[in-house]
Amino acid sequence: MALETLQIEHVPSDHHVYAALFRDVQNVDFLQAQLIGKNPEFEYAFIDASVIISRTHLLAAIFRALNTLTEGTLQTPNVHSDIVIGLSPTNNISESYRRYGLTPSKTRDVLVIKVVYPKLSSENSTITNEVPTPASIWQHLTTHIQGKPVPLTDEELAKSTDWQKVRKYYKLNGVPGVERIDKADEEGRRREMEGLVVSGIALRGL
């Protein structure tokens, strides 16, 4: 089972975060239709894996969303959509969905995040009152996502990263902090850009 339970620091212990990475997903259109149709069974954060550079990048966005959740200041209907806009350094919500969420017939690799936390009884979904377990989530994901599950590692994420997009979305083109690093030092440049991306996520809204 390639569903990973993410351990994120400084998150309340009754909040559980599960994540999985699927390659070459064939039914992106279907998945996006479920999100637009607000199908309560599909309460996931679907992220286009090509804009993710590393686990730290992903964790920064998830942490931000969980923090707004515990503070009660979500900007979107639920924590999952907040994860998607959490990736953005700008405040434009619909643009964030377009850039970091699913795009029919363009997105190939999909990252799925599921957050399970004790909801107030009033907002309980009508479908089921049981708390989803990792097994049941995985069951649901594999039946509906037509793609190849791969482990969620930095190496796998790096394979599908579209740097051109990342540089554009996070305004990293021609930044002196990156340009001054020797072109040959790819790892150094990558780390510097990761730092800037995480800072960008952290500073949104200031």
Next chain:
Amino acid sequence: MCPSAPPERNGRQAPASPKQKFAIINKTTAQPNPSATNLSPDTNRTFNPRDPLENYSTRLMDTSPQSPPTKKRKMATSTSTAAAASSEQEQEHQFPLPPILTHPSAAPPTLITQGAEGRLYKTTFFSPDIPCALKYRPPKPYRHPILDARLTKARLAFEAKVLERCRREGVPVPAVYAQNAAAGWIAVEWIEGAPVRVKINEWLGQRPKNEEEEKAALEKDQGPLVELMKRIGSAIAGLHRTGVVHGDLTTSNMMLRPPPVKTTTTTEEGETNGVSSEEAQEKAKLLEGDVVIIDFGLANQSQSDEDRATDLYVLERAFASTHPRAENLFEHLLESYKQSFKKGASVLHKLEDVRMRGRKRSMIG
């Protein structure tokens, strides 16, 4: 984190005759740089939430000679060691943890230091293998809650923005991992290594005690230290070039991040020194690494020569009092500042003026 607020200090002095008191006041005005050592007595002025409010306000206002001989002053004298020891003892949470740190993490957060405005914790962020420094500004009960919330939020937001800006411009500063200005915390990258202050003192400490010998030794191998001064100078130049002034430059607010460990190193210096090559190499290594500027709690955006010169002046005074034995090397820092910053010459010119009159241009307030 260590704002300069000397006027309050004389309230803390042990009972003194009026004359002595006057002398003390004189002294503080003559040395307008109380942030010389990072953990100067100011450190202990932070409000302890456990104290009853009345207690605190009386302590602040009490300027009468009857003020009890505060044990706090004693604590402050041995700065870094006290901080290290106290972080262990007081870890039994003398202060309540900020709410964000009450959630589970792989290793419990440790209190690193306490400044006048906030506390610094070492903890991990995102995943258990990423260390981070979390700066927390607790609410101050002596301020009106609305004002307090607004000030705390504005200051943290500003600090975060300045850090990001510097980072983009390539100035060596820690990256911002996360922040919640409204809740009063900011998490930044953990910089390995030690403060420049510690490293310089360690290096100076290895020199002979005898004055004559010391001079000779200094002549002979001050190379690495001069190099370090130059690196500091160009780091500050980079900072000023981006339009940021730090506001509290001291050698404690700079970290020396050791370079990643390499296996093959044969430095030329070591070979020329011949006999004591190994020892010299060891010593030279002490001052190796990148200078990373930290603590932007008092930073400001400014392009004026005046503010930049004040920044250098504050560092100069701090340097002279923390490292009196290396005071004469400060000129190397200024020299490298001048070389790596186009407007450096005019800033240094202004520095002359600032030296003459102190850092406050207008003596109001």
